[in-house]
Amino acid sequence: MSTAEPPSSAPSPPAAAPPAVVPPAVREIAAGYAFAGPALDLGAVLLDGTAYPDAQVRIPLGVLNRHGLVAGATGTGKTKTLQLIAEQLSEQGVPVFLADVKGDVSGVAAPGTPSARTAARAAEVGQNWSARGCPTEFFSLGGRGAGIPIRATVTSFGPLLLAKVLDLNETQESSLGLVFHYADRGGLELDDLKDLAAVITFLTSPEGKEELKGIGGLSAATAGVILRSLTMLENEGAGAFFGEPEFDTAELLRTAPDGRGVVSVLELPAVQDRPRLFSTFLMWLLADLYQELPEVGDLDKPKLVFFFDEAHLLFKGASKAFLEAITQTVRLIRSKGVGIFFVTQTPKDVPADVLAQLGNRVQHALRAFTPDDAKALRATVSTFPRSAYELSEVLTSLGTGEAVVTVLSEKGAPTPVAATRLRAPRSLMGPVEPAALQALVDRSELTGRYKDAIDRESAYEKLAARAARPEPAPVPAPEPGAGRTGRPASRKGAEPEGGGLLGSLLSSPALKSFARTAGTQLGREISRSLFGTSKRRR
Structure with a gap:
């Protein structure tokens, strides 16, 4: 497990002059996110292109086991949203699992780089930004990549x-x-x-x-x-x-010595050409967690939050039995303290029965360049509660790092829909150097446990x-007509059918x-x- 570097302070961001007048609609939205308990800070309410830093959009920590959806077109900032949520969960002592399909999430292990752009974003959304990485473990499927191998029998x-x-x-x-x-x-x-x-x-x-x-x-x-x-x-x-050694999914539930949750990153770039395989392996991890964890009900904070990237690959071409099993797992794993965020382009990528279980929504921009895009946009708008926004217009005009948000309140009711300018992650927004990643893997206590494959005696052996x-000798039979003292006729053993x-x-x-x-x-x-x-x- 990596040890994050100590916090390094960025240059003080320029003070952002708050808008002279906060519209009533913004005040009403902000009131829906004024939670009393611990929460994750996503960003500031956005209205007509203006961010209001005093109107913060947040997710209560205790409802993250109610699952969620992060959606949006390619290049709209979904990966950075995952990073933002993951590092705040880690700070709150919650372990996190991230599937890194493109290879650009590894930066969560390293402190971010201060820049004028980061300082400007922090000022716009009322964020006290400082650079800090998270305690991180890197895994790979079967050793295809630099991470610690994950295998299953x-x-x-x-x-x-x-x-x-x-x-x-x-x-x-x-x-x-x-x-x-x-x-x-x-x-x-x-x-x-x-x-x-x-x-x-x-x-x-x-x-x-x-x-x-x-x-x-x-x-x-x-x-x-x-x-x-x-x-x-x-x-x-x-x-x-x-094969073996088989990965113990309890490894995903660890915390660092300083109390922060460990962020487990599954590196998948080496198997991008096998999407069905890696999406199904992610489901195996969830199914195994469901089987192994005890019932705990609703907790003050989840035991683990699991981000399921490229979720559409899991559902594409799935059998009825498979979809039923996914739906039941998502429905029941909540009571075991595990939250799941599905990450995909549009909500229509997720079956309705599963989508109904996802109480927390972060919807990045959608594009409407084709009739199919327009249809997907209308379907997405229909999944949100009523709001003060014209969502069909807002969703096509959001910039990178902006999203429409609605979550569950501490009482389990949906919050008002809020267009949001999101905070900047404190960790590195990009991949770490390969040498640095390999060094983190080599130092991990899990490497010696899972690195080398073992071929034990099993069905084949x-x-x-x-x-x-050797075959037992055949029992001799007397020749026809032979008496008690007759000698038995010789017999040849049957030759095996097939070779090898x-x-x-x-x-x-x-x-x-x-x-x-x-x-x-x-x-x-x-x-x-x-x-x-x-x-x-x-």
């Missing part, structure tokens, strides 16, 4: 999430669930992709089909589709994301070991015996969450 990832990664249809997803069911109850650990491939191949053999009689069947065509998808995933280098055992390891596996009597035993061990079946995930602790 196939067993814990579960059939629903893996079906999403493999782009399976609902029938194929159901068949994959059957494979997991068989492996779970048979004690066949699915740590990596080769484990899963070995089990699927066995279940399409005559012996495997016999084992599945009581619980369904796996067609050769469906198995072929799944195996081809697994092969493609492996060839793309994604096999490194599955168990099947291979049983196939390698797979052929040996499928024809091994030892494996057949093992499969029959495994298929009856119902008591060993692991339980799975509503998302099909499961943590296998060793």
